[in-house]
Amino acid sequence: xxxxxxxxxxxxxxxxxxxxxxxxxxxxxxxxxxxxxxxxxxxxxxxxxxxxxxxxxxxxxxxxxxxxxxxxxxxxxxxxxxxxxxxxxxxxxxxxxxxxxxxxxxxxxxxxxxxxxxxxxxxxxxxxxxxxxxxxxxxxxxxxxxxxxxxxxxxxxxxxxxxxxxxxxxxxxxxxxxxxxxxxxxxxxxxxxxxxxxxxxxxxxxxxxxxxxxxxxxxxxxxxxxxxxxxxxxxxxxxxxxxxxxxxxxxxxxxxxxxxxxxxxxxxxxxxxxxxxxxxx
Amino acid sequence: xxxxxxxxxxxxxxxxxxxxxxxxxxxxxxxxxxxxxxxxxxxxxxxxxxxxxxxxxxxxxxxxxxxxxxxxxxxxxxxxxxxxxxxxxxxxxxxxxxxxxxxxxxxxxxxxxxxxxxxxxxxxxxxxxxxxxxxxxxxxxxxxxxxxxxxxxxxxxxxxxxxxxxxxxxxxxxxxxxxxxxxxxxxxxxxxxxxxxxxxxxxxxxxxxxxxxxxxxxxxxxxxxxxxxxxxxxxxxxxxxxxxxxxxxxxxxxxxxxxxxxxxxxxxxxxxxxxxxxxxxxxxxxxxxxxxxxxxxxxxxxxxxxxxxxxxxxxxxxxxxxxxxxxxxxxxxxxxxxxxxxxxxxxxxxxxxxxxxxxxxxxxxxxxxxxxxxxxxxxxxxxxxxxxxxxxxxxxxxxxxxxxxxxxxxxx
Amino acid sequence: xxxxxxxxxxxxxxxxxxxxxxxxxxxxxxxxxxxxxxxxxxxxxxxxxxxxxxxxxxxxxxxxxxxxxxxxxxxxxxxxxxxxxxxxxxxxxxxxxxxxxxxxxxxxxxxxxxxxxxxxxxxxxxxxxxxxxxxxxxxxxxxxxxxxxxxxxxxxxxxxxxxxxxxxxxxxxxxxxxxxxxxxxxxxxxxxxxxxxxxxxxxxxxxxxxxxxxxxxxxxxxxxxxxxxxxxxxxxxxxxxxxxxxxxxxxxxxxxxxxxxxxxxxxxxxxxxxxxxxxxxxxxxxxxxxxxxxx
Numbered sequence: 012x013x014x015x016x017x018x019x020x021x022x023x024x025x026x027x028x029x030x031x032x033x034x035x036x037x038x039x040x041x042x043x044x045x046x047x048x049x050x051x052x053x054x055x056x057x058x059x060x061x062x063x064x065x066x067x068x069x070x071x072x073x074x075x076x077x078x079x080x081x082x083x084x085x086x087x088x089x090x091x092x093x094x095x096x097x098x099x100x101x102x103x104x105x106x107x108x109x110x111x112x113x114x115x116x117x118x119x120x121x122x123x124x125x126x127x128x129x130x131x132x133x134x135x136x137x138x139x140x141x142x143x144x145x146x147x148x149x150x151x152x153x154x155x156x157x158x159x160x161x162x163x164x165x166x167x168x169x170x171x172x173x174x175x176x177x178x179x180x181x182x183x184x185x186x187x188x189x190x191x192x193x194x195x196x197x198x199x200x201x202x203x204x205x206x207x208x209x210x211x212x213x214x215x216x217x218x219x220x221x222x223x224x225x226x227x228x229x230x231x232x233x234x235x236x237x238x239x240x241x242x243x244x245x246x247x248x249x250x251x252x253x254x255x256x257x258x259x260x261x262x263x264x265x266x267x268x269x270x271x272x273x274x275x276x277x278x279x280x281x282x283x284x285x286x287x288x289x290x291x292x
Numbered sequence: 293x294x295x296x297x298x299x300x301x302x303x304x305x306x307x308x309x310x311x312x313x314x315x316x317x318x319x320x321x322x323x324x325x326x327x328x329x330x331x332x333x334x335x336x337x338x339x340x341x342x343x344x345x346x347x348x349x350x351x352x353x354x355x356x357x358x359x360x361x362x363x364x365x366x367x368x369x370x371x372x373x374x375x376x377x378x379x380x381x382x383x384x385x386x387x388x389x390x391x392x393x394x395x396x397x398x399x400x401x402x403x404x405x406x407x408x409x410x411x412x413x414x415x416x417x418x419x420x421x422x423x424x425x426x427x428x429x430x431x432x433x434x435x436x437x438x439x440x441x442x443x444x445x446x447x448x449x450x451x452x453x454x455x456x457x458x459x460x461x462x463x464x465x466x467x468x469x470x471x472x473x474x475x476x477x478x479x480x481x482x483x484x485x486x487x488x489x490x491x492x493x494x495x496x497x498x499x500x501x502x503x504x505x506x507x508x509x510x511x512x513x514x515x516x517x518x519x520x521x522x523x524x525x526x527x528x529x530x531x532x533x534x535x536x537x538x539x540x541x542x543x544x545x546x547x548x549x550x551x552x553x554x555x556x557x558x559x560x561x562x563x564x565x566x567x568x569x570x571x572x573x574x575x576x577x578x579x580x581x582x583x584x585x586x587x588x589x590x591x592x593x594x595x596x597x598x599x600x601x602x603x604x605x606x607x608x609x610x611x612x613x614x615x616x617x618x619x620x621x622x623x624x625x626x627x628x629x630x631x632x633x634x635x636x637x638x639x640x641x642x643x644x645x646x647x648x649x650x651x652x653x654x655x656x657x658x659x660x661x662x663x664x665x666x667x668x669x670x671x672x673x674x675x676x677x678x679x680x681x682x683x684x685x686x687x688x689x690x691x692x693x694x695x696x697x698x699x700x701x702x703x704x
Numbered sequence: 705x706x707x708x709x710x711x712x713x714x715x716x717x718x719x720x721x722x723x724x725x726x727x728x729x730x731x732x733x734x735x736x737x738x739x740x741x742x743x744x745x746x747x748x749x750x751x752x753x754x755x756x757x758x759x760x761x762x763x764x765x766x767x768x769x770x771x772x773x774x775x776x777x778x779x780x781x782x783x784x785x786x787x788x789x790x791x792x793x794x795x796x797x798x799x800x801x802x803x804x805x806x807x808x809x810x811x812x813x814x815x816x817x818x819x820x821x822x823x824x825x826x827x828x829x830x831x832x833x834x835x836x837x838x839x840x841x842x843x844x845x846x847x848x849x850x851x852x853x854x855x856x857x858x859x860x861x862x863x864x865x866x867x868x869x870x871x872x873x874x875x876x877x878x879x880x881x882x883x884x885x886x887x888x889x890x891x892x893x894x895x896x897x898x899x900x901x902x903x904x905x906x907x908x909x910x911x912x913x914x915x916x917x918x919x920x921x922x923x924x925x926x927x928x929x930x931x932x933x934x935x936x937x938x939x940x941x942x943x944x945x946x947x948x949x950x951x952x953x954x955x956x957x958x959x960x961x962x963x964x965x966x967x968x969x970x971x972x973x974x975x976x977x978x979x980x981x982x983x984x985x986x987x988x989x990x991x992x993x994x995x996x997x998x999x
Binding site for chain 2: 749750751752764767769833834835852854855857940941943944945946957960961962963964965966
């Protein structure tokens with residue numbers, strides 16, 4: 012194990028380590044704590060210049076205020092309307108593409124695979140104008156569906172990489188045996204491979220959920236009105252309205268950040284497994 | 293596209309639908325950016341009145357977020373055209389007019405004698421000798437100031453630019469920002485430039501400059517920046533203006549940390565929310581710099597247009613004629629807290645800022661729209677960045693003007 | 705028909721499985737790349753007719769100060785963003801212990817990564833805000849004069865990069881924590897018996913074993929640095945006077961922002977950014993290709 016376990020270190024180092032841990036964490040999360048604190052600070056404190064002292068009381072009404080006086084609930088709903096179809100769509104497409112690329116040997120296999128991988132890395136800006144035109148001509152501009160369709164297509168690149176590597180690691184003998192018994196390819200996919208992919212599906216769902224929830228660029232390019240904007244873009248326009256009202260900006264930020272955070276803490280194992288796939292051999 | 297219908301409208305529509313006139317109902321689709329409270333109330337009223345006069349027309353409103361609208365309009369004009377759309381006068385409408393996406397409404401102007409009634413706004417609505425929309429409101433710019441700060445510093449309202457600068461020295465000594473602004477969104481500094489240019493070189497020069505006919509490296513342009521430097525170099529302007537929004541700067545004026553603010557009349561609501569009243573909030577016309585120049589003012593005009601793809605053009609023209617009328621403009625600007633463009637309309641005289649603005653603009657030699665409406669988009673953006681940079685680094689003036697000159701060569 | 709399917713299903717099946725995903729990917733990703741390249745040769749405001757102007761957009765780009773500012777900032781981003789790799793490694797090593805509550809520490813250290821960049825940007829804007837921001841106050845206390853980081857052309861890009869590093873370090877950290885978990889204990893013990901420790905141990909024994917984690921960390925960091933758009937847009941909008949622009953933001957600004965009506969020019973900027981990224985992407989693909997074919 013590296014570094015040497017702290018238990019083997021002298022007592023002084025052990026104590027120092029135990030002290031350093033919370034101090035480091037506090038420093039690390041300082042911006043976050045500051046914002047969390049501001050989100051429950053009453054407006055009157057800010058007006059009096061009390062930015063860092065204890066809030067004079069815990070003003071949870073800031074949160075109520077954000078919900079009552081802004082369309083943030085609608086923005087959050089829109090975020091779900093974009094995120095959930097994207098997760099489902101990506102999984103459906105990439106289970107199939109991943110299966111095809113992992114199981115079959117054909118000449119252009121690696122070429123197609125690397126097309127997906129490379130596409131996944133391109134800058135968004137090179138897609139912006141044509142994708143916007145395409146969405147306009149489909150009549151889906153400024154709709155959550157139009158945004159979700161793009162995300163499905165784009166995330167398929169990453170998901171294919173992930174699924175393909177995952178399926179590659181499955182025991183190939185299972186498939187060989189099924190083929191010998193004359194099981195059709197579709198049934199192999201459905202009854203043999205798919206059940207084994209559950210951990211990959213779980214990991215990808217949380218990852219894609221987080222990626223799409225946090226998308227800001229495409230939300231600004233493909234949606235414009237409060238009726239369709241997801242919470243990232245919505246928060247930015249609210250920020251324009253809430254100038255100097257940092258207690259509201261903070262509360263809004265916390266609300267916007269909450270769903271992926273909850274998702275992360277609830278499904279931590281899958282999340283990290285997904286993120287670190289390939290980090291070990 | 294998902295649309296937003298205001299409650300009042302949905303109700304009106306529902307009431308009308310239940311009537312017997314359902315067979316004759318014609319719809320008029322109106323896309324607006326009036327999502328802020330006052331404009332929203334004014335438009336609700338406007339449309340309700342229009343429908344009362346024209347019971348066979350049903351106005352359907354698609355409301356957009358004020359900022360989002362600026363990009364949304366480019367899409368709905370081509371993809372999903374309404375019958376009416378809000379926009380702005382001057383060069384701001386030029387891209388749409390040139391792309392053939394607004395209709396020529398010269399006939400509405402002629403049939404209703406608008407050339408006379410809307411005379412002051414006619415030039416800003418005209419491209420190639422034709423009118424492309426109807427203005428319904430405008431508002432004045434000028435200097436808003438904190439009377440208490442003036443009193444405490446023992447200075448009086450300046451009559452000339454030299455007096456203004458002299459006052460600044462007094463404020464500076466008292467630790468007060470003589471002029472505040474918040475330039476993080478860039479446009480507030482353009483107001484300062486417009487006034488300095490119009491006061492130094494006059495209206496015609498300013499129009500030629502924004503129309504790209506004059507080089508940015510011209511000595512007369514440099515003279516404008518020389519006046520500006522009198523404010524910037526001694527540190528009379530709020531130091532971190534590039535980091536703050538215009539509302540943050542308004543707070544400085546309210547708190548008495550700043551004395552003057554070059555702003556549009558919409559800021560009065562913000563000052564008053566911060567606790568100022570008619571007693572301690574002052575307004576003055578931007579002081580004279582070059583003696584004897586006819587006084588031009590900044591008065592951005594908001595407008596309504598008929599897109600080329602409109603389906604119900606006849607009723608759309610009816611609506612334009614309606615919104616141009618004096619009584620209609622009186623009523624709607626009363627709610628907006630702004631000035632009507634129809635010269636026969638009246639202004640709420642109990643509001644000192646509105647009546648001051650009305651006096652200022654009706655006695656003006658000419659009206660400018662605003663830098664980002666008079667100059668084309670590319671020039672506007674580069675220009676405002678240049679102004680902001682100048683206000684931080686006045687020593688870089690020559691480099692800034694060189695850059696703007698390069699943009700001018702490209703943009704026109 | 706039936707017989708044909710039976711005979712060649714193993715040949716056809718991969719293409720049938722690939723078809724929907726490949727079609728979507730082609731429609732939304734592959735084809736648009738070429739469309740953008742085509743648009744970059746036109747003068748187009750997104751409203752009227754496209755006018756063919758050949759390479760004029762690129763010629764203009766060569767003489768555009770804002771383009772060079774963006775390019776310079778992209779380089780700064782790239783270089784400083786890579787600090788996330790050693791920083792993430794250090795934190796990972798710091799946290800790779802088995803003491804009480806360490807799992808919670810690890811999750812809390814990681815969790816900035818889960819937060820949207822919009823929120824991160826707002827948090828740091830608040831942190832840097834002149835007159836009352838925590839960071840501003842800190843500088844004021846130390847030097848006696850506060851600095852408005854986001855309004856000062858000397859510091860603004862660095863200020864944004866720090867905000868970007870925060871979640872990026874968390875990401876790299878988690879990659880390395882997983883990697884450290886899988887370091888072969890026998891090799892470490894053997895090296896210890898040989899007297900290796902500290903830096904030498906890290907450099908000669910641990911890092912070689914962490915190579916896959918390092919590769920992924922470098923890939924995601926480089927791509928993340930070149931994609932930086934959200935933070936610039938949220939924190940400064942490219943300001944003050946355009947000094948914090950990066951190519952991705954400049955492209956958006958020219959093509960689609962309030963004053964941007966130049967789709968063709970924007971596309972040309974995007975093509976340049978794409979070309980820069982292609983250098984890195986090709987490198988990554990080349991390495992992955994080698995690994996694949998070696999197997």
